[in-house]
Amino acid sequence: MGRKYFGTDGIRGRTNAGVMTAATAMKVGQAAGTYFQRGEHRHRVVIGKDTRLSGYMLENAMTAGFTSVGMDVVLLGPMPTPAVAMLTREMRADVGVMISASHNPFEDNGIKLFGPDGFKLSDEDELAIEAMLEEDLPLAAADAVGRARRIEDARGRYIHAIKASLPHDVRLDGLRIVLDCANGAAYQVAPSALWELGAEVIAIGVEPNGKNINLGVGSTHLDAIKDKVREVRADIGIALDGDADRLIVVDEKGHTVDGDQIMALIGSRLAAQGQLRGGGVVATVMSNLGLERFLNARGLELVRAAVGDRHVLEKMRAGGYNVGGEQSGHMILTDHGTTGDGTVAALQVLAALVSSGKPASEVLHLFDPVPQLLRNVRFTGGKPLENETVREVIAEAESELAGKGRLVIRPSGTEPVIRVMAEGDDAEQVAEVVERICAAVRKAV
Structure with a gap:
């Protein structure tokens, strides 16, 4: 059906x-x-x-x-x-x-x-x-x-659950945190939870008016939080999205820490503590090859699922994993919940920051991502990925990247676009491959 x-x-x-x-x-x-x-x-x-x-x-x-x-x-x-x-x-x-x-x-x-x-x-x-x-x-x-x-x-119940996810011996006293709630669902609970745990919280995106959710703020619009982190000399920035199941972090220098780096941090930290289940982390086909190499070097596996946190969770439950997520910032930690939770994931990042005693820029960038390029091609009808010429171009690109990178091409599940992603050690080759495929798709539609 x-x-x-x-x-x-x-x-x-x-x-x-x-x-x-x-x-x-x-x-x-x-x-x-x-x-x-x-x-x-x-x-x-x-x-x-x-x-x-x-x-x-x-x-x-x-x-x-x-x-x-x-x-x-x-x-x-x-x-x-x-x-x-x-x-x-x-x-x-x-x-x-x-x-x-x-x-x-x-x-x-x-x-x-x-x-x-x-x-x-x-x-x-x-x-x-x-x-x-x-x-x-x-x-x-x-x-x-x-x-x-x-x-x-309801808010009090959830705040209690958030705080309970932080190790009992960890406090956030002395941390200056910029928290961007995207004028969304967490605008009350997230600042309260972090403040009650001892942090100095500079909150932005906490004045919703019904029309400004995700408008220039939140995990998909990082300029505001980067500027604020540098302005107030914060230790770290935490950016949530409109419904707060997604997290992107900004270090004290204003540099972005995406979901792949966050999974690397939480997964390797739990592994060192003997608390990582399943022997690895579940991510999607869009996660960077650098994450896979980072985990493999530590004897850990990266299991890839289809795009969507629901698909990630299905593989986590099937394989007994307790850490999973997406490069876009969905973080699923089944020790603490049944779906993605940006605030709970942020607390695990903050716990690592506190225990290390080092700046966020040293703690949160654990691997160098390989060059990765994503382009979207909008179409108005038909099935361009079934076009014979498009298939031939894709097959050629896969052959060229074999052993040196990856190619992921898929239709969006929420809008009429084809997403073309390539990654590999050679940035020029990656860019050329993506443009060639996009051109073929555009011609087909």
Whole structure:
């Protein structure tokens, strides 16, 4: 069955266009509510959101959908995605919902669903719910309609969990940290947690107005945090994205530390402590070859998954790994949660910084990335990767890079673009290969 609604990370789109409407949100609530009503207990869903203007509309629509099929609703308000996953499990809810489009601009929004175990849904669950979206679902009897209530202690519960993830003998006293919350879901909880752990926190991106989420701030727009780190002479900068499941770090010199370097740090540190499970780290096909070489030199494995934190987590669970993530900053540490958590991952980085007593620039850059180039080619229709000429050009490029680099070409799961990535020891060869493939794709479309 083809997918009309669910993509690589739930349902996502432009607000009030296509699938991302109040009508769709209500139908998703009805379908998910019906699907997860198992057993004889009173059924419950927890719903969180980020700070987008459209969150009010979608939250109310989903509340109507869930209550109409007899499920009670617990509203969390603005909360990070990992907080929703945690509270779904802790509150023994049957399903959890995060209303967010992550790092996208405010005009977009999305719906992520979690099962009662706090993990994102499997493909089978998503396909089953998607099929139900096309059906007329039975509604609850008048006396069985669900109730909705808002809880006030959600932030406190999550802050406690964040702090508990830091080793008990580590404090952040004396650290000056610039924290960029992207005007998103973590704008209250992340600064509070770091401050309570002793840090001096200079917070930016903490004034959401419904339209400024990810606007010039956050993990995908680093100029603001780099400038602030240098301005206040901070020890480190921590940049989250709109729903706070992603982390990018900036060292005291204003240099970027991406997800690959963060995985290298956390993975090697846990290995040295005898706490790394699975014998390695799970990343995606987009992670730099330098990370793979760094881990291999220490007897550790890099397992590659398809792009998307859900695919990373699937491989982690299948192989018993406890560290995984993406170059873009999704960090999944299953010792502390069931999905990516930028703030928890940041605390592991800060713990390494504290224990080393060295500047961030010396602690966080553990390997030299090989030259890597990513280009996007937008298309309006068809399947350019099935074009015979494109296939021939790709095959030639793979042969040229064999043993010296890698080539990854894939369609985006969220927009009509082909992503062309190459990496290798020869930067000129990498650039030439990428341009040749992009030209072939452009010609094909």
